[in-house]
Every structure is written in structure tokens, then in C-alpha cells.
Amino acid sequence: MERIRRQKTVKIVVLGDIGRSPRMQYHALSLASHGFKVNFIGYEETFPPDNITRNSNIEINKLKPFEFDKGPKVFQYALKVIWQTITLMSMLYKTGKCEYLLCQNPPAIPTLPVCRLFCFLTRTKFIIDWHNYAYTIMGLTLSPKNPILLLAKYIEKVFGRTSDHNFCVTYAMKEDLSKNWNITAKVLYDRAPREFRPISLDEKHKWFVKISQQYFVFGCKGRDQLNLPTSEITRTTFTHKLQGLIHERADRPGLIFSSTSWSRDEDFGILMDALQVYETTYNLANNLPKLVCIITGRGPMKQHYIDEIGDRKWQHVRVVTPWLESADYPTMVACADLGICLHTSSSGLDLPMKVVDMFGAGLPVFAYEYKTLGELVQNDVNGFTFKNSDELAKMLVTWFEDFPYNDAQNQIVVRIREELVNFRRLRWEENWDRRIKPFFES
Structure with a gap:
């Protein structure tokens, strides 16, 4: 009797709003259309589109947001990172085994370290989709020599190098990743799905x-x-x-x-x-x-x-x-x-x-x-x-x-x-x- 082939699973991690992450939604739909089971992990601040929620191959796993706004900003940020580390790692284990983990960057902290650790412990292939650099977004509000910014850049660079595969959004980013961080990436330009079309x-x-x-x-x-x-x-x-x-x-x-x-x-x-x-x-x-x-x-x-x-x-x-x-x-x-x-x-x-x-x-x-x-x-x-x-x-x-x-x-x-x-x-x-x-x- 022929052995039944087990459905492969991909975890997609977005440490942000799933409903406002169109590129990762499109990844999920493409994977699901080819028979993969998708565990979509992230926050649900806005309701995802119907083609995500009604897809039998996609399961949304909602993270609980951090809700604390007292004390200095640095203190709040540290607590938030600890909270996200615990809740994300718990959700990764709660949703079971997988063959691949596709992680959106940014944000990099604590996403990249947590996902890298999970993949190491479970022998899962770790894939990063580079949309931008997290440290440059932090640089909009922090000075270039701020210790937090320098630490964030270091973490993003070090853990970015540990991935098995990398995707990115432009050839300019591909060149920058290769030249400055020794990371090889495949360019996947964003393209609109068929819902976007001229209408009558x-x-x-x-x-x-x-x-x-x-x-x-x-x-x-x-x-x-x-x-x-x-x-x-x-x-x-x-x-x-x-x-x-x-x-x-x-x-x-x-x-x-x-x-x-x-x-x-x-x-x-x-x-x-x-x-x-x-x-x-x-x-x-x-x-x-x-x-x-x-x-x-x-x-x-x-x-x-x-x-x-x-x-x-x-x-x-x-x-x-x-x-x-x-x-x-x-x-x-x-x-x-x-x-x-x-x-x-x-x-x-x-x-x-x-x-x-x-x-x-x-x-x-x-x-x-x-x-x-x-x-x-x-x-x-x-x-x-x-x-x-x-x-x-x-x-x-x-x-x-x-x-x-x-x-x-x-x-x-x-x-x-x-x-x-x-x-x-x-x-x-x-x-x-x-x-x-x-x-x-x-």
C-alpha cells in the first residue's frame, strides 16, 4: 500500500498586524495554494481578508499584545521585548512542528533571535523575508550613536546571517545585504494580486x-x-x-x-x-x-x-x-x-x-x-x-x-x-x- 504523503507545514511569523501585512498574506496564500499547511502567527489589530480567514490550509494564531505604558520608555521597551519573547516562543511551540519558518523583518527584536532559536531546537529551516532594516526605522527617532540603536543593528546583522534562505524586495537591498552583512538573498519584487485591476x-x-x-x-x-x-x-x-x-x-x-x-x-x-x-x-x-x-x-x-x-x-x-x-x-x-x-x-x-x-x-x-x-x-x-x-x-x-x-x-x-x-x-x-x-x- 502506497504511503500517504504528510502535508508539510510552514509557520509565517509577523510581529505586527496580520491584517496590514499584505506581502506576508500573499506568501501564505501562495503556500496554501500549493498544499502547504500555514500557521500564520502575529497580531490581529485589523481583521484579515476573507481569502485568508476562509482558507482551509491557513490557520491564524493570534499573539496577545503587550499592554503597559508606565515608567520610562526604555523600561517599557525592555518589558515589551521580554513579553514578546515569551509569547512568541510559546506560540511557536504551541502550534507544533513545521518544516519551514518564514519570518518578516522588520521588526528584528525579538523576532530574529526567537525564531532562530526555535529553528535550531526543532531542526526547522529558517527563512527571512527582508522588507527593510529594523535599525533604520529606529534611527528615525534615535541618534546614530544611541546604544539601543547600535545593539539593535548588531542583533539584526548577527541573527540575519544565521538564516538558511533570504528573500528581499529590491536588487539594491540584495546588494547591500551581500556587501555589508555577507547575506545572500533572492529578490522577490512585490506584485499586485489579481484583485487589483482596472474596473468598468x-x-x-x-x-x-x-x-x-x-x-x-x-x-x-x-x-x-x-x-x-x-x-x-x-x-x-x-x-x-x-x-x-x-x-x-x-x-x-x-x-x-x-x-x-x-x-x-x-x-x-x-x-x-x-x-x-x-x-x-x-x-x-x-x-x-x-x-x-x-x-x-x-x-x-x-x-x-x-x-x-x-x-x-x-x-x-x-x-x-x-x-x-x-x-x-x-x-x-x-x-x-x-x-x-x-x-x-x-x-x-x-x-x-x-x-x-x-x-x-x-x-x-x-x-x-x-x-x-x-x-x-x-x-x-x-x-x-x-x-x-x-x-x-x-x-x-x-x-x-x-x-x-x-x-x-x-x-x-x-x-x-x-x-x-x-x-x-x-x-x-x-x-x-x-x-x-x-x-x-x-
Whole structure:
């Protein structure tokens, strides 16, 4: 009788929010699609998407967060590391044996030492997916000579070298890992999954109707639209239904989309200043549309910027900061006229996942320029780059001049969207199978 082959298990460790870790979610889905059992270990601050929670090969194992905010910051940090060490090691053993452990970095402490120890004791292959360097993120708030920062860098370097395999997000990071830390890594570029795609006018209209029930800026004022069921609403701020067909409104505002972590590695003030210039220019010109700017995400500085937006009292620029469900996020991206990315990278070696999503949806992008960005965004080829708020403001005014009937500008949009078709030909699933799957077959 033929021996039944045992299902192999992979533990995926994210010492952060599983719901906001798309790359590790995609790893989990790819592994599950090839028959691996996946133990997904991390925090659940936001609910993961349905394709994760309903997958029979994926089991989410929630870590209990550290909740203590008394005493000096150094004391709190030390207690947090001890707590995470105990809870993570306990969960690794609680979830049983595995053949592979795939760990996201950052954070590095205590993730890398704990995972390395577990793999050593259980003879498990240890794999690190390098998204960035943890010590460079700490360097946003600590001085370069801070003992904690120096210790963190040392731990990240030493334990990073002990892995069996390494993945990373750019060729610049691959070179840096090899040159400075003697670590060999395989580059796996982020690619949008199939959920991110251009959508039809009918799909846009349905989305605008849906979101207008919560955010009135998307809805169309008028007595004939009051108290109607959503299925009977014929007009939104951006679309209208005429003789059974959906059309874009000629008087619609421009729709900008951005996603942010509201943290120090994204200077949101650049966008605020650029929108202020647009507001002022609107009052001086007669050929610009009003703007609706959608900004999604959570983070420590969100309320600060929401308060600043309120203080500006703009009349022609509206900023909305919704929290979107995972299933709705790709639709919102695909509905926009323009995407804006403010990601700067603490190490200068990673790439913004949000731009990958925008490209997947066929959305033209303005992105903040830094040294590695060229691996994703080529200026005036598949997107545009800016270096400061003045450049961004000029680009916004030019982009929306005589919108939506500027033939020259519309030709640029068509050219960019055609270029993005090439980008979309390689999706995450195919890219993962080609570059990463062999590591889990050895």
C-alpha cells in the first residue's frame, strides 16, 4: 500500500498586524495554494481578508499584545521585548512542528533571535523575508550613536546571517545585504494580486453609490436622490445613469488616492502644502476642477494631520480619510484618477507596496523620489516622480488643467495606462511560483 504523503507545514511569523501585512498574506496564500499547511502567527489589530480567514490550509494564531505604558520608555521597551519573547516562543511551540519558518523583518527584536532559536531546537529551516532594516526605522527617532540603536543593528546583522534562505524586495537591498552583512538573498519584487485591476464604469458607479452612504462627498445632492434605495440611485458626484448606461459626469471633481502609514517615514506635509497651492491656484484660474483626496491607513500621526486639514478650511479641495475593508480597497484604488505616494524609506532600499497596488489597478502615480524608487517607477514612463511640495503642486495643476477634456493630458494618461498593462502581465502568483516556490521544495 502506497504511503500517504504528510502535508508539510510552514509557520509565517509577523510581529505586527496580520491584517496590514499584505506581502506576508500573499506568501501564505501562495503556500496554501500549493498544499502547504500555514500557521500564520502575529497580531490581529485589523481583521484579515476573507481569502485568508476562509482558507482551509491557513490557520491564524493570534499573539496577545503587550499592554503597559508606565515608567520610562526604555523600561517599557525592555518589558515589551521580554513579553514578546515569551509569547512568541510559546506560540511557536504551541502550534507544533513545521518544516519551514518564514519570518518578516522588520521588526528584528525579538523576532530574529526567537525564531532562530526555535529553528535550531526543532531542526526547522529558517527563512527571512527582508522588507527593510529594523535599525533604520529606529534611527528615525534615535541618534546614530544611541546604544539601543547600535545593539539593535548588531542583533539584526548577527541573527540575519544565521538564516538558511533570504528573500528581499529590491536588487539594491540584495546588494547591500551581500556587501555589508555577507547575506545572500533572492529578490522577490512585490506584485499586485489579481484583485487589483482596472474596473468598468458600472463597477465604479456601484462603488460610488455604496461609499456615498457613509461619506456624503461621493453622493449627488438633489431631492430626487433622497431616501432612494441604493439600487435606484442614478447620480453620484462622479457618475450618472442615463437611459440605462453609466457615464462619467463632465463636471466631476478630480479624484486623488493615497495610502499612508501616518508615520515619520512619510512626510504627509508635502501633500498638504501641495494641496494648499492647488486651492490657491483654483481661485486664480478658471480651468481647474475641484479635488477629492482619499487617504487611507492608520498610524500615530493621523489625528495630527486630520486636525491640520480642518484648520486649512479649503473650499475646493476635500480630504476624506476612510478606513476601507480589505475587499473594498482595490475598488477604491481603481476608481481614482491619480495616485500619490509619499513613501521615503528609512533605509532607502525598499519599495512602496501601495504603488504596486496602484499599478495593478492601472492607476497613474506621482511618487516621492528616492534612490531605489527607479526599480519600480520610471519617471515619465510608467509614472512620475517629485522631490518636494513645489514640484508636486505644479504636477497636480498640470495634470488636472482643463479636466476632463484636456486632449494632450488625456493622451498622457492613455500612454501611462498602456505602459502599466505590461506591469500587470506578471502577477504575484506567477512571480512567486517562479522565484520562491523552489525554496519550499527542497
